[in-house]
Amino acid sequence: MKGLSSLERIILECVGVRPLTYEEILRQTGLMENVCFNLLQALIIKGLLRSEAGHYKISDISPATMEDLNGPEARKAESLELIEAVLEQESDRVFRFLKIALDPRDEKIFLAMLSNVESFLKDAHRRSQSTVPVKNRRVVFWGVGEVDRLLKQIMIGG
């Protein structure tokens, strides 16, 4: 499989900040015990994680492996996995999908608003990342595309 699954990524995100014990990883990720154990074993076998004195830490990863884990294809597949999970959520789902007419002026305003939203989110993350466990963070996504171009993309199978 190219890249990481979202389950593998959450473990690496946790131990990427500092080495953690098994219990700390469980607390940070909110994963079930057997799933967490399986993931840790798989990541060790893949050479991405190592265990030292009861703590799990990220191994030295070669640039080629890093490219494989974080390359555009891998990130795209991982984003789709999470977006699909958001769509499948049965409660507290926040998702809007709109086809709207925007004149060039309104589009500029909209993109500026998105830029503001992004700045706000980055600041919020900086403030709270040390206190909010990975499992309680939010997945936020947005995107804009022109219908004509998107349909062409679908037709050529892109």
Added chain:
Amino acid sequence: MSLQDQTIHRYRLFFPQETLRQISERTGIQITRVFRLLNGKPMKLGEFEAFEGAIQLKLSENKSFGRLNSLLEESSSLLTNDELSRLANYVERKIENKKYTRTYLQPLLDAAVIA
């Protein structure tokens, strides 16, 4: 992995917790023979068909699997290599995630062999 090993492996994926007795009842193969087959004795054609039959019966319970199979067949002649690769990646991710959430099978297989 030989064809026989693949069949037993697939059987175990569908029926991970079955004991020798239950395998024997499902396949109609004697319990001592099941023990031998799980330990690598070569299968006769009829035994192979019995295991495959049990797998196919289980698969037929899931209507979506048949649909997926026929769509895959059709996609192989219609979709580009890139599109097929994307589909394969998608399915592979689903499988990987599912594997993480399942209990590792080997201990169960060992337990059944000992049972």
